[in-house]
Amino acid sequence: MSKNLTKRSEDYSKWYNELVVKADLAENSGVRGCMVIKPYGYAIWEKMQAELDRMFKETGHQNAYFPLFIPKSYFSKEASHVDGFAKECAVVTHYRLRTAADGKTIEVDPDAKLEEELIVRPTSETIIWDTYRGWIQSYRDLPLLINQWANVVRWEMRTRLFLRTAEFLWQEGHTAHATQQEAIAEAEQMMNVYADFAENFMAIPVIKGVKTANERFAGAIETYCIEALMQDGKALQAGTSHFLGQNFAKAFDVKFATKEGVQEYVWATSWGVSTRLMGALVMTHSDDNGLVLPPNLAPIQVVIVPIYKTDEQSEAISEEAKTLMAKLKKLNISVKYDDRDTHKPGFKFNEYELKGVPVRIALGPKDLENGTFEVARRDTLTKEVVANTAIVAYIQDLLEEIQTNLYDKAKSYRDSHITEVNSFDEFKEVLEGKGGFIAAHWDGTTETEEKIKELTKATIRCIALDRKEEPGKCMLTGSPSVGRVLFAKAY
């Protein structure tokens, strides 16, 4: 198969769009802004889900499911939430269609108008806190640690596969606690779970931090986030975890009796990651030859391609391949033997490169003769000839090495793209040239933050949790600052 993929250096954005479609991850649908996640892409998402779900359960959370629809009035209950969220939404106004006068087409039945419109959930705080009122009476009911896997809809005007779609898949955790400290600890814990997942499972290094007031989630007191850096020097918010204070408890009247019998409002968190992570995965590791998948996320970790001319050769190779497959499967390595006779080896090599399969083994008559396998790794595009006595341990080690190598490579790129600047001119120069995160002093006001965004399109990605206290002067206004924050252009 010929890849015909635009080079990253030519047009990064075009490269991304093409790659997502050509590698069979997703495609646009007939419904504006909504994507179809194709089987290969969905298999990767399932691996993310399984690992996250395991991590959530290990930290004491349970799954549940809440309604897709939220009555319009619910959004007005938490004042700052409605401002931030309820505007660009899909609104259900009717509940019936009827056959039109032409007898062929269908139309909305005007008699079936809802008394109160329903919003397709853009996030579920309101409906969930309306439910929690019935679940929480006493301190014995706390903490309540719930997660939901669901689809959500935000009516985006400009959409891009995985990165920004009208409908997307995600998980949203919603927890209730007896004390402020416990809720803050939960929000921090989930940020750490996300960072652990991104780094150790997806091989994506992230910076942990908090958002500025301006970039906070609508209704949150504090938004924790993990920020990743893509290969084009733009940042991507990979996950957020919010400390919501008592805002939703007050809006939905959720109180509990303390041990001492006092009625108090409950403390809340919410946290989520979405199919956006698929976009981060593609843009962190992939190259001009196609997708590059960390072994942890690869639906096929090893592919074996036979090379033969005669039926006799094919049979002998197939036998050897099947012996190896059995050994690898025992080690929980997912392996595919591609013996399609409708395609040539060269076509298959290209296809698996495009689809990011970490390890490709070619097996021909010469290999059989010599007792060897030709092993190619996707991350470095290098090949090695390995003896069949050593192959199983070699593959096992190689998968670990690829996982580590991808992380190291991404981290080295990221680390070399955090630049300290001390003036606004320097800031603009780095932003337009090298890109990446820019560590600069800022006076702490929303006005300055917005002014910088207006002038440069850069936003404050986060105030890193590990930043050093370092007095300085705001690069734009010269006003005092207590430490640098990280700016970047972002997805």
Added chain:
Amino acid sequence: MSKNLTKRSEDYSKWYNELVVKADLAENSGVRGCMVIKPYGYAIWEKMQAELDRMFKETGHQNAYFPLFIPKSYFSKEASHVDGFAKECAVVTHYRLRTAADGKTIEVDPDAKLEEELIVRPTSETIIWDTYRGWIQSYRDLPLLINQWANVVRWEMRTRLFLRTAEFLWQEGHTAHATQQEAIAEAEQMMNVYADFAENFMAIPVIKGVKTANERFAGAIETYCIEALMQDGKALQAGTSHFLGQNFAKAFDVKFATKEGVQEYVWATSWGVSTRLMGALVMTHSDDNGLVLPPNLAPIQVVIVPIYKTDEQSEAISEEAKTLMAKLKKLNISVKYDDRDTHKPGFKFNEYELKGVPVRIALGPKDLENGTFEVARRDTLTKEVVANTAIVAYIQDLLEEIQTNLYDKAKSYRDSHITEVNSFDEFKEVLEGKGGFIAAHWDGTTETEEKIKELTKATIRCIALDRKEEPGKCMLTGSPSVGRVLFAKAY
């Protein structure tokens, strides 16, 4: 905890509604007809999902995800589909809200009206076949074997938790094949997968059959189904698998090039089961004391309740319990140790009975002295004292025995509730008295079928696949019949 559960003999319907809520499976939400699936109920659903997903993948299917919204015009493309489906739907007409003149509430922005309304999917044939047109060009692309886990919405006027809700969760398989025979074989295979799942995993005996023309899925040539019988003598359709012929391929213009290079329309199937299975689970096995769960579906298979007076006793019991837990967990048995000191043992016993935990172990100072455990089984409500040297094997066997016993019990009830009748009077008598499936001759016309429904509320549940050819006369019209069909009142 006191259960306060209505008895089945008093009011079966009330018993069901109360049980679903009291056992923490689900509850109604603030959104008309939409339920909240609570963590305990969702954990059971997750077990169903995991097993079904495994079975689908073992039979060669892959998961994917298609849009929640379907443009209105798509429904008009397959003529019989629109008649059967597109009427009672949630319709999205607008994509934005705005703050109302009062500055507090929000309202639909009249300027944000969609050009074409979007329907929240009631089932996904149309959007999926619109997508398949781009995926299928040649015989090499077939068969296409895809499944989707998703939420769907059908605007039901009368809703009941799990059994009939406006929004529900399900899986829908959509496959494309080169030949009619292959598609029919797929539809039959998936009916068999469902039957296997219902019987061997859920312990629910089912009858495999095909629907009459009148009861077929809108757009199907043949609808295969599995029908179960609830304890009140009413039937419940537990899963359907449809052979769709070339109807959707023609409606959405999906053709493929055969090996010989001829363009032909593709053959299709679709098949699904939903959270309705949760209702079937409750109504098949549970009793007046609460839920009864087959061990395969129980989030907690074994619960250990300590009984003690002094701290010393508590410590010794806890040690013994933890030793047992470790052994059971090694065998993949899920076990919970309930050492809450806020509740008494009697309260806990009641709670786990209500929640259907298959095996309960009580452990007190006397047991410790004697080296025994008191083991209670939920299905028979009997107790046994077991020596600690034998306990692990005993529990392992017991869980299997409970699984088998529940199936046998349900099957014996079902088998004794299939009644052959030869006149319409006899039919009405059995229907109003004993209930269950009634095997009767029918003349094969939709008119007669509808007349019987009108007169008795009974419908033809299916024409069983294993029915014997037996000429007879229709119980209503006296016209000739080739074999008996199964009638019942149904959920």
